[in-house]
Amino acid sequence: MISCAQAVRELWDYLDGLVDDAERAAVEEHLSVCRRCCGELEFAEELRGFLARNADEELPPDVHARLTATLHGLEGR
């Protein structure tokens, strides 16, 4: 069985579907017996969603208006 350190190294790749079948099986075997790494997996998943939600930023209306004006003013460029 892989160690906690190995499992933790692969958790994000595991969540992102970037591991092959053998690596996925090894991570899942480890998770089936290690409560701490299960917690780390849940945290990694939460952190991923947290990043996606909070890195977002609205396009200010005045900037939107200027960019749209650029699109409409491409004449002769």
Added chain:
Amino acid sequence: MAADGACTEDTDPADAARRRFRELAEPELPRLYRLARRLVGDDAEDAVQDCLLNAYRRLGQLEHGDAAPAWLTRILVNCCRDRHRRRARRPQEVAVEDIEQFSLYRKLADEDPFPYSDSLHLDFLHRFGREDVQAVLATLPEHYRTPLLLVYVDGFLAKEVAQMTKVPLGTILARLHRGRKLFERRLWEYAEANEMLREPVA
């Protein structure tokens, strides 16, 4: 005259090209601006303007409309890189060995002796607002920040990011990995610096 009878046909090929470009680019503006904000901060609007003008000049290179989001993103990333180079203001580089070993989860667990509360980690994340996260992201070197945002915020696949940034897939995967670890570390450091950690138990 279009097939449905609407008067949408452009008689001038240049008008048709401009109209096609507007239809492809306009829905992408919010996403492009968001990405540019993360990459070049206050220069975001100028970077998107550069992107639009560069993209329009190269419209003939776009084979089909479905590829427009990735195509525009690739051009924007290049425009942002040019701005970085011009400003010659690179974020501080980070030693790889300092990144790999860090685990935010373990740090938090160490704050609260095992068995710790299951909600401790979520409580920690919920203390951060959008501005905090953006401030933390701004501290990451560009070569980590770009793949991180393109994958986790914009939803591109790692192989698409490799194509649009012209960086080998293996390098993108390594940067994603280190970018995630560095984001965890910087989040912790930000929490420490801003006294956002829970009071230690006496």
